[in-house]
Amino acid sequence: MSKNLTSRAEDYSKWYNELVVKADLAENSAVRGCMVIKPYGYAIWEKMQAELDRMFKETGHQNAYFPLFVPKSLFEAEEKNAEGFAKECAVVTHYRLQNDPENEGKLRVDPEAKLEEELVVRPTSEAIIWNTYKGWIQSYRDLPILINQWANVVRWEMRTRLFLRTAEFLWQEGHTAHATKAEALVEAEQMNNVYAKFAENFMAIPVIQGVKTESERFAGAVETYCIEALMQDGKALQAGTSHFLGQNFAKAFDVKFTNNEGKLDHVWATSWGVSTRLMGALIMTHSDDKGLVLPPNLAPSQVVIVPIYKNDEQFDAITAKAETIINDLKALGVSCKFDKRTTHRPGAKFAQHELQGVPLRIAIGPKDLENNTVELARRDTLSKEVVEMSGLAQTIKNLLDTIQDALYKKALNYRDEHITEVDDFENFKKVLENKTGFISAHWDGTSESEQKIKELTKATIRCIPLNNKMEEGVCVFSGKPSKQRVLFAKAY
Amino acid sequence: MSKNLTSRAEDYSKWYNELVVKADLAENSAVRGCMVIKPYGYAIWEKMQAELDRMFKETGHQNAYFPLFVPKSLFEAEEKNAEGFAKECAVVTHYRLQNDPENEGKLRVDPEAKLEEELVVRPTSEAIIWNTYKGWIQSYRDLPILINQWANVVRWEMRTRLFLRTAEFLWQEGHTAHATKAEALVEAEQMNNVYAKFAENFMAIPVIQGVKTESERFAGAVETYCIEALMQDGKALQAGTSHFLGQNFAKAFDVKFTNNEGKLDHVWATSWGVSTRLMGALIMTHSDDKGLVLPPNLAPSQVVIVPIYKNDEQFDAITAKAETIINDLKALGVSCKFDKRTTHRPGAKFAQHELQGVPLRIAIGPKDLENNTVELARRDTLSKEVVEMSGLAQTIKNLLDTIQDALYKKALNYRDEHITEVDDFENFKKVLENKTGFISAHWDGTSESEQKIKELTKATIRCIPLNNKMEEGVCVFSGKPSKQRVLFAKAY
Numbered sequence: 001m002s003k004n005l006t007s008r009a010e011d012y013s014k015w016y017n018e019l020v021v022k023a024d025l026a027e028n029s030a031v032r033g034c035m036v037i038k039p040y041g042y043a044i045w046e047k048m049q050a051e052l053d054r055m056f057k058e059t060g061h062q063n064a065y066f067p068l069f070v071p072k073s074l075f076e077a078e079e080k081n082a083e084g085f086a087k088e089c090a091v092v093t094h095y096r097l098q099n100d101p102e103n104e105g106k107l108r109v110d111p112e113a114k115l116e117e118e119l120v121v122r123p124t125s126e127a128i129i130w131n132t133y134k135g136w137i138q139s140y141r142d143l144p145i146l147i148n149q150w151a152n153v154v155r156w157e158m159r160t161r162l163f164l165r166t167a168e169f170l171w172q173e174g175h176t177a178h179a180t181k182a183e184a185l186v187e188a189e190q191m192n193n194v195y196a197k198f199a200e201n202f203m204a205i206p207v208i209q210g211v212k213t214e215s216e217r218f219a220g221a222v223e224t225y226c227i228e229a230l231m232q233d234g235k236a237l238q239a240g241t242s243h244f245l246g247q248n249f250a251k252a253f254d255v256k257f258t259n260n261e262g263k264l265d266h267v268w269a270t271s272w273g274v275s276t277r278l279m280g281a282l283i284m285t286h287s288d289d290k291g292l293v294l295p296p297n298l299a300p301s302q303v304v305i306v307p308i309y310k311n312d313e314q315f316d317a318i319t320a321k322a323e324t325i326i327n328d329l330k331a332l333g334v335s336c337k338f339d340k341r342t343t344h345r346p347g348a349k350f351a352q353h354e355l356q357g358v359p360l361r362i363a364i365g366p367k368d369l370e371n372n373t374v375e376l377a378r379r380d381t382l383s384k385e386v387v388e389m390s391g392l393a394q395t396i397k398n399l400l401d402t403i404q405d406a407l408y409k410k411a412l413n414y415r416d417e418h419i420t421e422v423d424d425f426e427n428f429k430k431v432l433e434n435k436t437g438f439i440s441a442h443w444d445g446t447s448e449s450e451q452k453i454k455e456l457t458k459a460t461i462r463c464i465p466l467n468n469k470m471e472e473g474v475c476v477f478s479g480k481p482s483k484q485r486v487l488f489a490k491a492y
Numbered sequence: 493m494s495k496n497l498t499s500r501a502e503d504y505s506k507w508y509n510e511l512v513v514k515a516d517l518a519e520n521s522a523v524r525g526c527m528v529i530k531p532y533g534y535a536i537w538e539k540m541q542a543e544l545d546r547m548f549k550e551t552g553h554q555n556a557y558f559p560l561f562v563p564k565s566l567f568e569a570e571e572k573n574a575e576g577f578a579k580e581c582a583v584v585t586h587y588r589l590q591n592d593p594e595n596e597g598k599l600r601v602d603p604e605a606k607l608e609e610e611l612v613v614r615p616t617s618e619a620i621i622w623n624t625y626k627g628w629i630q631s632y633r634d635l636p637i638l639i640n641q642w643a644n645v646v647r648w649e650m651r652t653r654l655f656l657r658t659a660e661f662l663w664q665e666g667h668t669a670h671a672t673k674a675e676a677l678v679e680a681e682q683m684n685n686v687y688a689k690f691a692e693n694f695m696a697i698p699v700i701q702g703v704k705t706e707s708e709r710f711a712g713a714v715e716t717y718c719i720e721a722l723m724q725d726g727k728a729l730q731a732g733t734s735h736f737l738g739q740n741f742a743k744a745f746d747v748k749f750t751n752n753e754g755k756l757d758h759v760w761a762t763s764w765g766v767s768t769r770l771m772g773a774l775i776m777t778h779s780d781d782k783g784l785v786l787p788p789n790l791a792p793s794q795v796v797i798v799p800i801y802k803n804d805e806q807f808d809a810i811t812a813k814a815e816t817i818i819n820d821l822k823a824l825g826v827s828c829k830f831d832k833r834t835t836h837r838p839g840a841k842f843a844q845h846e847l848q849g850v851p852l853r854i855a856i857g858p859k860d861l862e863n864n865t866v867e868l869a870r871r872d873t874l875s876k877e878v879v880e881m882s883g884l885a886q887t888i889k890n891l892l893d894t895i896q897d898a899l900y901k902k903a904l905n906y907r908d909e910h911i912t913e914v915d916d917f918e919n920f921k922k923v924l925e926n927k928t929g930f931i932s933a934h935w936d937g938t939s940e941s942e943q944k945i946k947e948l949t950k951a952t953i954r955c956i957p958l959n960n961k962m963e964e965g966v967c968v969f970s971g972k973p974s975k976q977r978v979l980f981a982k983a984y
Contacts, residue, residue, distance in 0.1 A: 062531035
C-alpha cells in the first residue's frame with residue numbers, strides 16, 4: 001500500500017478514510033459497520049478518556065456500570081426515546097447455538113432457546129438506568145445522583161464510516177437525577193461546558209455551544225445542548241451533547257421522591273455523552289495531506305527521536321544522548337519515544353511519524369554529535385531547525401505548548417472565517433455549494449421551514465448559539481419575522 | 493433494610509449476597525443474570541483496572557478494541573472454542589424494532605429486519621481477533637503482537653451470582669501472536685505471573701499458580717495456566733487464567749507468516765484474562781461479619797474522618813484539623829474523605845464505613861481538640877487507639893502498609909492451613925464434607941478418574957501446581973500409579 005495519501009483537495013472523504021487506515025487508527029471489521037480500533041488510535045482515545053474522566057470526577061461524578069441489554073418492555077417505556085431508536089436496534093432473541101443438523105460442523109440458533117422477552121442491545125442507557133434509579137430514590141436526601149458510564153453502544157446505521165458513524169461505538173454517558181428543574185438545567189449546561197473546555201483545551205478544536213431545535217433534539221429530551229465544530233471541508237460535526245430530560249424518564253419509570261416539604265414529585269434528569277466520534281473531529285480539524293496532526297495534549301508520544309548513524313559507535317553515542325533527552329523530558333512530564341528500529345531507514349521513519357502525527361521529531365546524526373545539537377522538526381508546520389542540546393527539554397516543553405496553542409488558533413481562525421451571514425435563500429444555497437462552512441441566518445422558528453430548507457439544501461440547523469445576539473430580521477426561507485440568527489450547515 | 497448482615501457461620505452464601513448489596517457494590521438488574529455495578533463497587537474495579545493496565549503496559553502490551561459481535565461463521569471456525577461456548581451465547585438475529593400491530597404502544601422485532609447471518613455477542617474474542625490478525629501478519633517482522641482489550645462479554649449462565657457468575661461481565665482479555673512456540677509459552681507464563689503478583693500485592697490474596705487438566709482447560713487452549721485462590725468457606729476460586737493456544741486459532745483462521753528463514757508457518761497464540769469476578773474473590777478473602785474489609789491498595793478511600801461535635805464552634809475546629817490531615821495525607825499519596833454529612837449521626841457513619849471496608853477511620857471529638865489527638869480505628873482488626881496529631885500522616889501511611897501486609901499474611905496462613913494431604917478416598921470425602929479447602933492428592937492423570945471424583949464429590953482438580961514436587965504415589969481414586977499430587981477442591 002502506497003504511503004501517499006489522496007490529497008484533501010482531490011477527495012476529502014477518500015483522504016479521511018485512507019488516513020484513518022494508514023495512520024493505524026482503525027479499520028473496518030468482519031462485522032458490518034463495526035470497526036476495530038487499533039492500538040495507536042486507541043491510545044489517543046485513552047488520553048481523551050483520562051482527561052474527560054478527570055473532569056467528570058472534578059465536577060462530582062462517579063462511574064458505574066449498567067447492563068448491555070435492555071428488555072424490550074423497558075426500552076419501549078419512554079415513548080419518544082423508543083420511537084427515536086427503534087429503527088436501529090440490534091435485538092437478541094436467542095441464548096444458545098446448537099449443531100446444525102443440515103450442515104455438519106456448522107451452528108445454528110437453538111429454536112428452543114428463544115428468549116421470552118427480546119433484549120435490545122443498548123443504543124443509549126436511559127431506560128435501563130432510570131428503571132434502576134427507581135430503586136435508589138425515595139427522598140430528596142438520595143439526590144442528586146451523579147453517575148457516568150464508559151461503555152459500548154450499538155446503533156444499526158445503514159451507512160457507516162470509521163469513527164464518524166459506526167454500528168458499535170465507544171462512549172461515555174452521564175445520567176443524573178435531581179430534585180429540581182433548576183438544578184438539572186444547571187447540570188446539563190455545566191456538562192456542555194465541560195465538553196467545550198475539553199474540546200478547546202485538549203483537542204484544540206474550537207466549538208460553538210448552543211441548543212438544538214426541536215426536530216434535532218435527542219429523542220426524549222426537553223432541551224439538547226451541544227457543541228458544534230467545523231471540519232476542514234466546511235461540514236459541521238456535532239462533537240458532544242448534553243440533554244435536559246425534564247421529568248420524561250421519571251414519569252415513564254415512575255421515579256418519585258419526597259421533596260424537602262414532604263411532597264411527592266417526579267425526579268428531574270439529564271444525560272450527556274461524547275463518543276469515539278471525537279476521533280473523527282480531531283482528524284478532520286488538524287490533519288493535512290501528509291497525514292495526522294495531533295495536538296500535543298493528546299499525542300500518545302509527544303516527541304520521537306530518530307537516530308541517523310553509519311556504525312555502531314555512532315549509534316551508541318546517539319543512544320546515550322537519546323536516553324539523556326528522554327529522562328530530561330520525562331522529568332518535565334513530556335513523553336518521548338526512541339525509534340531505534342533496525343528494520344526501517346530514517347526516511348521511512350520520518351514518513352511514518354509524519355503520517356501518525358507525532359508533534360515533534362528529533363533527529364540526531366553524526367554532525368549533531370560533533371556540535372552538541374539535534375535537529376528538531378515540528379509536525380504542524382513541517383518546519384525544522386538545529387537546536388543546542390543545552391536546555392533542550394525545556395525548549396521542547398515550551399514548543400509543545402506553542403504547538404497546542406497554534407493548532408487551536410489556526411482552527412479558530414478557519415472556523416471564524418467560515419461563518420457567513422446570509423439574508424436571502426439564493427445566497428444561502430450558493431454559500432452552501434461553495435462549502436464555506438456555517439451559515440448564520442434568520443429562521444422563523446417553525447419545523448416546517450427547517451424541514452423545507454433541509455430538503456432543498458441538505459443543510460440543517462446545527463444550533464441556536466447560547467448567548468445569541470437578539471436582532472430583528474426575517475426568515476431566510478419563509479420571510480416571516482425572526483428575533484435571532486441560527487447556525488446552518490451540512491453536517492457529519 | 494437492616495444494617496446487620498447474616499453471619500458467615502450462619503449462611504456464607506447469604507452473607508455474601510447481602511454484603512454485596514448492603515455495601516453498595518452491586519445489585520441485580522431487570523435483565524436476567526446481569527448486574528448493575530454501583531459506584532462504590534465500580535471504584536474498586538477501577539483501582540484494579542488501573543494497576544493491571546499499568547502492569548500490562550510495563551510488559552509491553554497495548555490496548556485496542558474489537559467488535560462486540562462475532563458473525564456466526566467466524567464463531568464456529570475454531571471447533572473446540574465454538575463447542576465450548578455455543579451453549580451460552582446471546583445471539584442477535586434482528587436489527588430493528590417496529591410498532592406491534594397487535595399491541596398499541598408496544599414494539600416487536602421487524603420480521604423484515606432479519607440478519608442474513610446471526611451475530612454472537614462475544615463470550616470471548618479469540619475468533620474476531622484472530623480473523624483480524626490475519627490481515628496484520630505477513631512476516632516475522634509483524635510479530636509479536638501484544639494486545640489487550642478492556643471489554644464486556646456475555647455468557648448466558650443459568651445460575652448467576654453477583655460478581656461471581658453473571659451473564660454479562662467486565663474483563664480484560666489479552667491476545668498475543670508470536671513467531672515461536674517458545675515465545676508464546678513464555679508470554680502465557682509471564683501473564684499468569686503478572687496476575688499472581690497483582691493478586692498478592694494489590695488484592696492481598698495468596699494464589700497458587702498451576703496448569704489446568706485437559707478437561708478444565710479453556711476451550712481451544714493447548715495449556716491453561718491459572719491462579720487459584722481459597723475462599724473463607726473452603727471453596728476455591730479461579731482468579732485468572734492465561735492460555736497457550738498453540739496454533740489452533742492461526743490454523744482455524746489461516747494466519748501464516750514468513751519466518752526469518754523465509755518459510756511459511758502458522759502463528760503461535762496466547763490469550764489471558766481476569767474479570768469482575770475478582771471482586772468476588774476480594775470479598776470472600778478478607779471480609780467479616782461486620783462487612784467488607786478492603787486492602788488499602790484497592791480502597792477507594794483509604795481513610796475516612798468522622799467529626800463528633802455538639803456545636804458549630806467545635807465543628808469548625810474539627811474541620812480545620814481534618815483539612816490539615818487530608819492535605820498531609822495527600823502529600824504522602826494517601827486518600828482520605830471527610831464525612832461531614834449532617835444527615836447521619838456518628839454511630840451510623842461508623843457502621844457504614846465498617847460495612848464498606850474503609851481501612852482506617854479517624855474520629856475527632858471535643859476531647860481530641862483539647863489533647864491534640866485523634867482516635868484511629870483499624871477496620872481489619874476492629875482495634876482503636878488514641879494517637880497524637882504530630883506525625884499522624886506518616887503514622888497512617890505506615891499503618892496502611894502494615895494492614896496491607898497483615899491481610900495478606902492472614903489469608904496466606906488460612907490458605908496454608910487449609911491444604912490437606914490426603915491418600916485415601918474415604919478421607920478425601922470426609923475432608924471435603926468439613927469444607928477444609930484444598931486437598932492435595934495423587935491422581936492417575938486420566939480424565940476418567942477426574943470425572944468420577946467430580947461426580948462423587950463435586951470436587952474438581954483446581955490445578956497441577958507449577959514447580960510441583962515429584963513424588964511417587966497412587967491415585968486417591970483408582971489406586972493407579974502417580975508421580976505428583978494435584979490440588980482438588982469444590983470451587984466457585
